[in-house]
Amino acid sequence: MEQHLYEPIHEEFRALCREFMAREAVPHYASWEEQGIVDREVWRKAGAAGLLGMDVDEEYGGGGQRDFRFNAVLLEETVTSGCSGLGFGLHNDVVAPYLTDLTTPDQRKRWLPGFCSGDIVTAIAMSEPGAGSDLAGVRTSAVRDGSSYVLNGQKTFITNGDMADMVVVVAKTAADQGAHGVSLIAVERGTPGFTRGRRLEKVGQKANDTAELFFDDCRVPVDNLIGTENHGFYHLMGNLPRERLSIAVGAVAAAERLLAITLDYARSREAFGRPIGKFQHNRFLLAELDTEITIARTFLNHCVSEFNAGRLSVVDAAKAKWWTTELQNKVADRCVQLHGGYGYMLEYPVAKAWLNSRVQTIYGGTTEIMKEIIGRSLGL
Numbered sequence: 001m002e003q004h005l006y007e008p009i010h011e012e013f014r015a016l017c018r019e020f021m022a023r024e025a026v027p028h029y030a031s032w033e034e035q036g037i038v039d040r041e042v043w044r045k046a047g048a049a050g051l052l053g054m055d056v057d058e059e060y061g062g063g064g065q066r067d068f069r070f071n072a073v074l075l076e077e078t079v080t081s082g083c084s085g086l087g088f089g090l091h092n093d094v095v096a097p098y099l100t101d102l103t104t105p106d107q108r109k110r111w112l113p114g115f116c117s118g119d120i121v122t123a124i125a126m127s128e129p130g131a132g133s134d135l136a137g138v139r140t141s142a143v144r145d146g147s148s149y150v151l152n153g154q155k156t157f158i159t160n161g162d163m164a165d166m167v168v169v170v171a172k173t174a175a176d177q178g179a180h181g182v183s184l185i186a187v188e189r190g191t192p193g194f195t196r197g198r199r200l201e202k203v204g205q206k207a208n209d210t211a212e213l214f215f216d217d218c219r220v221p222v223d224n225l226i227g228t229e230n231h232g233f234y235h236l237m238g239n240l241p242r243e244r245l246s247i248a249v250g251a252v253a254a255a256e257r258l259l260a261i262t263l264d265y266a267r268s269r270e271a272f273g274r275p276i277g278k279f280q281h282n283r284f285l286l287a288e289l290d291t292e293i294t295i296a297r298t299f300l301n302h303c304v305s306e307f308n309a310g311r312l313s314v315v316d317a318a319k320a321k322w323w324t325t326e327l328q329n330k331v332a333d334r335c336v337q338l339h340g341g342y343g344y345m346l347e348y349p350v351a352k353a354w355l356n357s358r359v360q361t362i363y364g365g366t367t368e369i370m371k372e373i374i375g376r377s378l379g380l
């Protein structure tokens with residue numbers, strides 16, 4: 001489908017991303033999947049190539065472009081290259097706004113140059129073994145003691161958790177105040193009392209490390225508070241639409257890639273003396289998927305434009321997130337079927353894409369939570 005979202009400058013950036021992925025990621029990706037984590041070096045190379053912190057101010061080494069289309073282009077190219085699990089999206093799309101918009105000038109000087117160079121890989125730790133969807137129920141505590149916070153608790157499922165040099169931790173600073181007692185506190189690598197647990201073994205997205213984090217009397221300076229004390233929940237709510245938009249960008253790119261791969265296959269694979277795509281059932285199925293992907297792309301492009309204009313609502317971000325990720329899963333499932341037995345073989349990209357798609361309806365807020373948000377907006 002013709003794209004009306006991007007301008008020539010974004011297409012130039014796309015060419016740079018595509019070349020980077022082909023040179024620095026594709027040749028190593030299988031070994032990263034095997035080890036369950038990417039090599040640190042690819043972060044520094046991405047930083048040097050201008051692929052980290054595109055919307056961070058230039059004075060800190062960023063791209064200085066407050067335009068989410070650059071983020072979208074990079075994400076699309078990681079997906080299209082088959083290397084979707086690098087962790088750049090989490091860093092650029094999810095963590096960046098906390099560091100650019102909620103920090104003090106001193107904090108920006110401390111963290112943003114490393115953020116952009118790839119020397120400071122970031123993560124955000126909300127989920128806990130006992131609290132995922134229900135974020136107000138987090139139990140990790142941060143108790144003020146003089147000029148420090150002392151953190152105790154545990155986080156799980158943290159993307160980039162093992163690689164991260166700095167983690168934005170969601171912690172309770174006022175234990176009895178539910179959502180009104182949550183703060184965001186940066187915890188840096190090497191802080192005594194901060195340890196990492198297992199690198200979790202996942203069904204898909206295998207090159208991207210996902211880890212457990214532990215805080216045991218972990219003392220960090222009060223200067224590591226991000227945003228306002230006890231306003232963490234509001235800071236999260238303010239930034240979750242951007243995270244959901246980013247997941248939707250990945251979902252649509254993945255669905256488009258799956259369809260392209262499967263169309264090639266359906267044209268060349270023969271059964272009963274003709275290409276399998278020529279059977280009416282399959283032709284109609286592919287026509288339906290193509291239609292739905294076109295609709296998804298159209299709504300997504302609208303959401304990216306709305307986000308850039310500062311108008312993307314929480315409800316529209318929720319719609320984009322659940323609908324595109326459910327579509328991605330449907331497309332992946334149908335495309336595996338169209339590949340027959342080969343669709344179940346990991347050497348076929350469609351099989352890996354199917355495994356990688358499954359988590360998309362779970363993280364960043366599950367489909368059910370997205371429908372809760374939309375349902376509430378309907379007064380229900």
Ligand SMILES: Cc1cc2nc3c(=O)[nH]c(=O)nc-3n(C[C@H](O)[C@H](O)[C@H](O)COP(=O)(O)OP(=O)(O)OC[C@H]3O[C@@H](n4cnc5c(N)ncnc54)[C@H](O)[C@@H]3O)c2cc1C
Nearest residue numbers: 124125126127131132133157158159362363364365366368
């Ligand atoms: C690969 C991966 C990477 C992740 N990365 C991160 C990360 O970087 N940082 C981070 O903080 N977290 C991360 N997560 C965690 C993720 O955000 C949570 O798993 C997710 O929010 C769901 O929480 P949960 O697993 O506790 O499930 P639960 O909240 O226990 O939900 C279980 C089921 O109940 C349903 N449910 C819950 N509440 C309702 C309700 N009100 N109505 C209807 N149904 C409901 C859910 O939809 C789900 O189907 C990651 C997870 C994975 C798998």
